[in-house]
Each structure stands twice: as structure tokens, then as C-alpha cells.
Amino acid sequence: MTTAFTVDHLPGRTIRHEGQHYLFFSGTAYLGLPQNAAFQQVLIDSIGSYGTSFGSSRNGNLQLAVYQQAEAQLAAFVGAETALTLSSGMMAGQAVVNYLRAQRYEFVYGPSTHPALWHEPDLILPAIPFAEWVEQIPNVVATVGRVAIVLNSLDAVRSQAYSFEWVSRLPADVPITLVVDDSHGLGIIGEGGSGIWRQIPRLPSVQLLVTASLAKAMGLPGGVILGDAETLGAIRRTPFFGGCSPMPPAYLQAYLQADELYRQAREKLRQNVVLAEELLMPTGWFTHAPGYPVFYTEHDELYPYLLEKGIFLYSFAYPTAADRANTRVVISAFHEPEDIERLAQHINEFISSTQG
Known part of the structure; x- marks a missing residue:
């Protein structure tokens, strides 16, 4: 069972937990408006x-x-x-x-x-x-x-x-x-x-x-x-x-x-998803609807590995507690290209280690 983090602030690109910062690839604020x-x-x-x-x-x-x-x-x-x-x-x-x-x-x-x-x-x-x-x-x-x-x-x-x-x-x-x-x-x-x-x-x-x-x-x-x-x-x-x-x-x-703010956020999200598709999909580890900001994986072991690397993914049982945990990368308009590149780097490192 995944241990939940409790934080005292709104998640954005990062979250703080027990003195450590994590890149945040979870939630459903796809356009990043609450953080805008x-x-x-x-x-x-x-x-x-x-x-x-x-x-x-x-x-x-x-x-x-x-x-x-x-x-x-x-x-x-x-x-x-x-x-x-x-x-x-x-x-x-x-x-x-x-x-x-x-x-x-x-x-x-x-x-x-x-x-x-x-x-x-x-x-x-x-x-x-x-x-x-x-x-x-x-x-x-x-x-x-x-x-x-x-x-x-x-x-x-x-x-x-x-x-x-x-x-x-x-x-x-x-x-x-x-x-x-x-x-x-x-x-x-x-x-x-x-x-x-x-x-x-x-x-x-x-x-x-x-x-x-x-x-x-x-x-x-x-x-x-x-x-x-x-x-x-x-x-x-x-x-x-x-x-x-x-x-x-x-x-x-x-x-x-906020029409213009929504337009800008959709364009930023589009760019981020394109980058994530280029970097994540060649691994063969993800299911992904083209253009959609969610990348699902059956490899739940990715969550604890990335957590050790300072990256927090979506990974918990849903919609009921009896369901298996589902692990997914969620891309948002608040991410920067270097965030996605760092994520992909560690995912590729983990895949290499499991195949070695």
C-alpha cells in the first residue's frame, strides 16, 4: 500500500515533505490554473x-x-x-x-x-x-x-x-x-x-x-x-x-x-505533452492516449524508485480502496521542460537497471 504524503501547501511543480523537495507529477490540475x-x-x-x-x-x-x-x-x-x-x-x-x-x-x-x-x-x-x-x-x-x-x-x-x-x-x-x-x-x-x-x-x-x-x-x-x-x-x-x-x-x-489564460495554459500543456511523448513512449512502459497528459504504467515499482530520486508520481488505489494501485505520470502546464527531461532520465535509468 502506498504511504500518503501530508503537506501544508498547494502542489505545483514541486512539493515539500519533511524538508525535502519533490518534482510533482500527480493530481488533475492539467492546465495549472490553481497555481497560476x-x-x-x-x-x-x-x-x-x-x-x-x-x-x-x-x-x-x-x-x-x-x-x-x-x-x-x-x-x-x-x-x-x-x-x-x-x-x-x-x-x-x-x-x-x-x-x-x-x-x-x-x-x-x-x-x-x-x-x-x-x-x-x-x-x-x-x-x-x-x-x-x-x-x-x-x-x-x-x-x-x-x-x-x-x-x-x-x-x-x-x-x-x-x-x-x-x-x-x-x-x-x-x-x-x-x-x-x-x-x-x-x-x-x-x-x-x-x-x-x-x-x-x-x-x-x-x-x-x-x-x-x-x-x-x-x-x-x-x-x-x-x-x-x-x-x-x-x-x-x-x-x-x-x-x-x-x-x-x-x-x-x-x-x-480568463479566456486568454486558458488559451496560454492549453498551449503550454500541449508543448509539455509533446515532449513527454517523445521521451517516455519509446520506453515501451506506458499506455497513453495521444495528446492526453496522462501516462499510465503497469510497473508500480517505478513509484518508490522515483520517490527516492525526488520525483512524486500518482500511485494509489482508485476508485475504491480494494482496487489495485495504479501508477501514472501526470503532466501539467506548470511543468518546465527540464522537469520532464529529469523524469525521463530517471525512468530510463531504472529500466536499464532492471534489464541489466
Whole structure:
């Protein structure tokens, strides 16, 4: 079992632990916005207008315009008709699941679907490869009535991209709602980082809802549901949504003002990922979706070796404590080329030592 580090600061390029500095290749701040001084200043200015939180229901008789403005910008960015923000990606997922349960949908889950979209706490997910699951889906949904197909936009743990071409083969005579968690894609995959929405074929018989945490690439403490105005309006009217505290409005105001900072961060991340691909993939030790900032390895022994060299990787059991530890290198926009070069140097040294 991996021993957890406890630190007293926000991780960035490095972390400090017991007097030692480590290069940090973990976490999910892919664009490095929480560590970005310019983004922090935009947020500080926004706090001057909106404080640290808004202790009210979004359905109350006082409305803050910043929510509608930010949701309109998020929807336009992704390509959806509308958006609805909540306090976390988990809350966004559960708002959708609770709504669909009330509509008596039957749920069909994809492999490794994030717990944010589970409709019961001890859900057993398909233990088969994604490609095999995809081949079964048309026949599965043809045997049920109202069905919700629920899955992730990609395998962020093993860094595997998913194709959604299979959606075009779904039966046209079955009412289907496709629910996709894009928490690890929004901000970094798709056109301009707009996520998975535009990559999913649209069919008249298939309603699309995308949920996402904004706390990863987007650097915002909240979540979002993306979809059609009628469905999101219905979700907004549920007691579940009405009882939720909203995400802090200052962060949405910062988001509205940070287009250029997001663009710069995506370009820096792109350059860093290209370098990491050039240096890590020839080793043959990593699984990696091209352009994605995660490099997964089955060689868990890499973690303690690199830790001794002052490099901290992602390596712990997920999503449950019963799962095996998964080890991955996570690249961020806050890394510098020399960080990635040092990482690759030690990985190559370790590989050489195991082959000698």
C-alpha cells in the first residue's frame, strides 16, 4: 500500500515533505490554473465583488447574473444548448442520476464509470474491455424500455481515448439518454479544449447529457451539466438542485475573464505533452492516449524508485480502496521542460537497471 504524503501547501511543480523537495507529477490540475499567479489575481479581484461564497439556493428570489453569464459561456464553449453549474462534479452527476431515476430510466453502465454517476452505492460495473462492451450495447438497449447509457468520456486512469462512433449504431426506436462524464476531458480534449460533446454523433432518438467536474483542468471548484434547455430546466426545478448550495460566484466571474489564460495554459500543456511523448513512449512502459497528459504504467515499482530520486508520481488505489494501485505520470502546464527531461532520465535509468 502506498504511504500518503501530508503537506501544508498547494502542489505545483514541486512539493515539500519533511524538508525535502519533490518534482510533482500527480493530481488533475492539467492546465495549472490553481497555481497560476495571473489566474489567482483575477480570482482575488472577483472575490472583491462576490465574496467567498453565496449561501443561497439558486432557485431563490434573489438571482446573481454571473451564474447565467458563465453558464451561457460554458455552453457555447462546449457546443451544448445550455449549461447548469453545481458545487462539484459529484453533485452534477448525482443531480442527473436522481432526475433519471425519478423518470424510471433503466441504467446501463460502461466500464470504470465514475462514482459520480452511480445510481446505487455498491454498483458492479462491467469488467470487460471498452471495445467489447461497445459491441454489446445495441443488443442490450434493444431489450429494455427507457434506458440511460452511462459512461466516462475516456479512461483517464489508463490514458485510453474512447471513440463514440458506436452511438450512430444505436436503435432508433428506443428512447435513450446518453450520460457522459467528461471530468477529465473538459478543458483539454476536443476542439480548443471544449471536451467530448462535439465528438459524439447526434441522433434524434438519443438525448445527450454531459457532466463534468470543473475542479480539474478548468481550475474551478464546481461541476456542470451540459444538455438541452428543457431537460436542464427540469433538473433545476428538482428539490435536489434547489437544496444544493451553488458553486462560489467569484470563481465563475474569474472564468468569464480568463479566456486568454486558458488559451496560454492549453498551449503550454500541449508543448509539455509533446515532449513527454517523445521521451517516455519509446520506453515501451506506458499506455497513453495521444495528446492526453496522462501516462499510465503497469510497473508500480517505478513509484518508490522515483520517490527516492525526488520525483512524486500518482500511485494509489482508485476508485475504491480494494482496487489495485495504479501508477501514472501526470503532466501539467506548470511543468518546465527540464522537469520532464529529469523524469525521463530517471525512468530510463531504472529500466536499464532492471534489464541489466
